[in-house]
Amino acid sequence: MKNTKLSVAIHTLILISESEKIMSSDDIAKSVNTNSSYIRKIMALLKNGGILTSRQGVSGASLAIPKEKLTLLKIYQTVEQTASVHVLDIHDNPNDACIVGRYITPVLKEVFAEVESEFAQRLKGVTLADCIERIEEKSGYYE
C-alpha cells in the first residue's frame, strides 16, 4: 500500500506558502485530489509538529517555519510522528535456537539504521523552498 503522507504534506504546504488567498482544506483537497478530512488530518499533524500555525480569528493556517528552513526531513518526521526515518522493515521473532536467528535482528537493526540515517541526511538537504523553486522552473513562472 502506498504511503503518500509526505507528498500530500509537501503539496499542502506549498499551497499554503504560495497562495495569495487563504486556502481552506476543501481548496487543498481539490488540488491534491483527496477528501478534505484527510487534508485536515495532515494539517493537524503539521500544526502539532510546529510547522503550521493558526492565526487567531483568521481562518486558514500559515507556515510557522520559513520555507527556506523547512526541510523534507522535518516534514517527514512530523507527519510520520517519528524522530528517525524508517524505510526498511525487519521480520518478527526469528528463532533464537539458531545462531543466525538469534543475532539477525540486532545486526539488521544496526545496518538498516545506518542506511536510514544517511537517507534522513539527504531529506534534510532539501527544503520546501527548493521544491517551490523547481515548480516555478517547470511552470516557467519566471520566464
Added chain:
Amino acid sequence: MKNTKLSVAIHTLILISESEKIMSSDDIAKSVNTNSSYIRKIMALLKNGGILTSRQGVSGASLAIPKEKLTLLKIYQTVEQTASVHVLDIHDNPNDACIVGRYITPVLKEVFAEVESEFAQRLKGVTLADCIERIEEKSGYYE
C-alpha cells in the same frame, strides 16, 4: 504493513552461505519464523535474479555470487524486482487546473529519485559478508 522481503532474504542467504549442512526451505522457515512456502517464494526470486544457484542433482541451493560481492542493493533489487530503489510514494492524479497540482508530480519524482538514489548507494556499500561478520562479532564466534 511491513515489507520484510529484504530482511527475510538476507536471513535466508546467511543461512545458505554459512551452514555446513544443506538447508531446506523448512529449515530456513523455522529459523526465520515463517512458513516454508514463503521461503520458497523468496528463494525463487533469488534464483531468478542470479543470486542463488541450484546444483543439479543436489537438493538445496548455494550462492552464485561470493558473499563479499553480494550487496544489499542487489538483494533488494532482486526481491523487489525493480532496478531502482523506491521508498517514498507520491499521491495520484493531483488536479492540473492548479499550477502546484500540475507540477508537483514531476518535481517530487525528481526530488524523491535523488534522495532514493543516495539510499541505493548506501545499500550498495553493505555486503552479505558484512552482515555475517557482524553476527559473528555479536555472537562471539571468533572469541
